[in-house]
Amino acid sequence: MRNHQRGLARGRAALAVTSAAALLGATACNGEDPFDGSELLVAAVWTGAEQENFEEVLALFEEESGHRVTYDDTGEDTAAYLGPRLEAGEAPDVAMLPQPGLMAEYAEQGDLEPLSETVLDEVDANYVDYWQELGTVDGHAYGVMLKAAHKSLIWYRPEAFENAGVEPPDTYDELVGGVAPALAEAGETPFAMCGSDGWTLTDWFENVYLSQAGPERYDQLLEREIAWTDDSVVTALETLAEIWADESLMHGGTDGAVGTGFPDCVTDVYGTEDAAMVYEGDFVAASAEEAGAVVGEDARAFTFPAVGDEAPVVLGGDIAVAMTEEEAAQELLAFLATPEAGTAWAQQGGFLSPNDNVDVEAYPDEFTQGLAESVHQAGDDVRYDLSDQLPSGFGATEGSGMWATLQDFLRDPGDPEAIAEELEEDAAAAHGNGSDEDDD
Template sequence: MPEHKRNARAVPAVAAAAAAAVALAAAACAPGGGENGGGTAGGGDLDGAELLVAAKWTGVEQENFEQVLDLFEEQTGATVTYDSTGEDTGAYLGPRIEGGNPPDVAILPQPGLVSEYAAQDALFPLEGDAEAALAENYSDYWQELGSVDDQTYGIMLKAAHKSIIWYRPEAFDEAGVEAPQTWDALVDDTAGTLSDAGITPFAMCGASGWTLTDWFENVYLSQAGPENYDRLAAHEIEWTDDSVVQALETLADVWGEESLMNGGTDGAVQTDFPTCVTQVYGQQQAAMVYEADFVAANVVESGAEVGVDALAFPFPAVGEAPPVVVGGDIAVAMSEDEGTQRLLAFLASPEAGTTWAELGGYLSPNGNVPADAYADEFTQQLAQTILDAGEDVRYDLSDQVPSTFGATEGSGMWAILQDFLRDPSDPEAAAERLEQAASDADE
C-alpha cells in the first residue's frame, strides 16, 4: 500500500463524504464511455438474444449495475434481465439448477461457490472473448481465484476493501493521537493513549462472526505473508501452524484488553454489525471501528458525516507490509448461449468497469480500470491501494474455504473466533479447534 507516511486524514477527508453520498443515492448520470479493452462486446449482432443475470444486489447497487447492462444492450442489441437472488444465493440458484432453468450469468458472493457449482457441473468455462478479456485485464491472482482444476470459470466484478479502520477525528484530537501505520503503534500509542484519556478505543462487532474473520485475515496476511495466506486458505498447512498461533496472539493484544473495547469483553461479543458503527458515530461511545469501505453507508445512517465526523486509515502493518484484503462478487456462466460469453467478456472489460466506477459505490479488481475513473478521492485512494498491491492483494480467506467452516453462523471460524474473543488466553487451543473444524469441512 503506497504513501503510508501521508497524513491519514488527507486520504479520506471530504472525498469520503462524496463516496458515501454517491453510494447511497441513485445515480442520475448515464453510463460513461471509457477506453475499450480486450474482450469488449462490439457490434449489434445479438438482436433477439435474451439473457438473465442474477446477483444479490438490490437498491442503488442494482440500479447502477443495470446501467452497465444497459450499455451492453445498446452495443449488442441483446435484452438483459436482472433478477435479485436475495442474500441466500444458494437458495435461489439451487432449485433453478435442479429444474434446468438457471440464469445465464450468476454473480456469486464468494469464490468457494465457484468450486461447489463446478463440482455439480452447473458452470461453463470461460472461452473466446471472455477468456481473453480476463487474461488481459486481471492479474494472475484474480484469474486463479475464479478457476477450478486449471479451468477458468469466474470473473471478479466488484470488490469490497476490507483493510481500513474507521475513526472519529474528534476523539483523536481530544487524546492528541494520529492515525497509526503499524500494529504496535495502533495498540500501544493510539489505543493506549485514547484509553488513558478516558476514551474507549474500539467498538467491536463480535456478535457478527464474519467481522472477526476479517480481523484475523488482515493480521495473518501482513504477519505471515501472501504465500502462507494462500496455503492456509487451501488447507495446505494446518491451522495449528505456528503462523496461525502467532496471529491469534497478536489479536489478543486488543481482544485480551477489556479497557480497549466498548463494554469490555461482554460488550464486544454481544455487539453486532452495524451496531458497532452506531456506537462510534451515533452514540460516540468509542473512537474506532474496524470494517470495510461499506461502513460509510452506516456512518450516514448514524447521523454523522463521512469526511468530517468519520475518517479512515489503512489497516496497520503487522509484519513488513500492510495488508490489502478484499471481498467481492464473481460472475460465472450457467448457460452455453453465445450471448452469455459475450456478456462476460463485456463485464471483464475496462469499459464496463469504468462505467460502473463513475456511478459510485463500486471498486473494481480490473487492473485496467484507472483509479481516476472513480468519482471521489476516497474511492480513488482505495482503488489505488488495490492496484498497487498487485499480486499481494488477497481475497477474504473465510470466503475461500468451505462455507461450513468459513461462513456459517454458530460454527466454524465464526464461532471459534467469537469464543477466542471471549477468552483469548489460549491461542494454541483455539488453533486446534480451527484445525478440527477445517478438517471436518473438508470431509
C-alpha cells in the same frame, strides 16, 4: 455498500446511458426492435442504488450487443436462490457469486460453463494473475472477479483522535501500544467490536495473518499445505489477543464485544459516540451515514496497520459466472471484464473494480480513488477473503467453524494454542480429511 457522492463523472455516465436509452426508445417507436439478439437473465444480490448502477452498465451492454437483459435479485442467500432453480433446470444465464468457495462447489457439480476464449482474452488483458487464478477451479476458468469490497480499513472519529492527540498509526504496534492507550487515557473507549457476527472476526484474523505471515503462508493455509495449528496461526491469534484480551479497549468489555453485531458497532462510533474506532470494510460508510456522520469529515478511515513488513490488502467481492450454455452469456461476461464496463460503473460511485485497467481517476471521490490505488499497488500481493474461499461449513456458516471458534476466542483469549487446535479440527472435518499438519 455505501452510496458515494456521484459528482460530475456520474452525471456524464448517466447522460450517456440516458441518451442511449432515448435512442433505443426512438428506434422502438419507429417499429424497429432494438433487441434483436438473445434474452438473458442475470441474478445478483444488489438492490437499491447498487442495482440501479449495475443496470445502467447492463444498458450499455444491451446497446452494444442487441441482447436484452433482465435483472433478478437473489436475496441475501445466493445459494438458497440458486438451489431450486438449478434443480428445476431454470438457472439464470449469469450469476454473481459472493464467494469463490461457492463458485468451486458449483463448478465441481457441473453447474457452471467455462469461460470462452473471448472472455479469457479480456480477463488476461485486464486482471493481475491472482484474480485470474481466483476464478479458476481444477485448471478451468469459470469466473470474472467483478466487484470488490476493501476489507482492510479501520474507521475512526477524528474528534476522538484530536482529543487524545493521536494520528492514524502506520503499524499494529503503534495502534496497540500508542493510539489505543492514549484514547483510553483521554476518556475515549478505543474500539467498538462487531463480535456477534462471526464473519467480522474472520476479517480481523485475515488482515493480521496476511500482514504478519505473508501472502505465501496465507495461500498455504488456504490450500491446507499447513495446518491451523501452525505456529503462524498461533502467533496471529496472540496478536489479536493484544486487543481482544483487554476489556478496557472494547466498548462494553468482552460482553459488549461479543454481544454487538454489524452495523450496531458502527452506530457505537458515529451515533452514540461510545467508541473511537471500528474495524470493517469500505461498506461501513453507508452505516456511518445512516448514523448521521459525513464520510470524509467526521467519519474517516485508515488502512489496517502493518503487522509485518507490509500493510494487508484483503478484498471481498462478487464473481460473475455463466450458468447456461447461452452464447450471449459469454458475451456479457466478456463485456463486464472490459475497462469500459468497469469505468462506467466506477463513475457512478459505490463501486470498486479489481480490473487493473480501470483508471483511479474514474472514481468520483478521493476516498474511493485511494482505495483503488491501494489495490493497484498491492498487485499480486492482494488477497481475497480467506474464509470465503474455504468450504462454507468451515468458513461461512453462523454458529460453526471459524465464526464460532473465533467468537469463543474473543470471549476468552487466554489459550491461542487450544483455539488453533479447534480451528484445525473444524477445517479437517470440512475438508473431509484428518490433520495435514507438517513438521515445520
